Amino acid sequence: MNAVHSEKAPRAIGPYSQAVATEHLVFVSGQLGINPATGEFAGADIKAQATQSMENIKAILHAAGLGMHHIVKTTILLKSLEDFAVVNEIYGSYFKEPYPARATFQVAKLPKDGLVEIEAIAQKK
16 A cells, blocks of 8 residues: 655645555545645635545546546535535536446534535546
C-alpha cells in the first residue's frame, strides 16, 4: 500500500492520507469543498463546495496517474438532502456512462461544518 498525495488538493486535516493505492485500487479519502490554495471552503454554498470536492478528487487521482473515468464507486455525504439535486447535477458533469456505483447519505455534521464530502474508489487499468 502506498500513500498518494497532491499539492493541488487540500492537506489531510487528520491522521490519514489523501488516498492510498493498492495493486489494483486507489481509495480517495473524503474530500470537503476546501480550496487547497487558501485552506478555506471554496464558497459558502453547496455548488461551490461540491465542485471543489470533485476537483480535489480529480487532482488526487491525477497524482496517482488516473482520471475520473477510473472511479468505480463513490460515497456522497450531505449536510442536507435538500442539496441533492444541485450536487447530483455537478457530480454528473464529471462522468460519462458507465457511471460509478454510488451511495448518498444525509449526515448530522461534517468536518469543519462543510456542506458536502465525497469519497471515491478508483480501479487501476
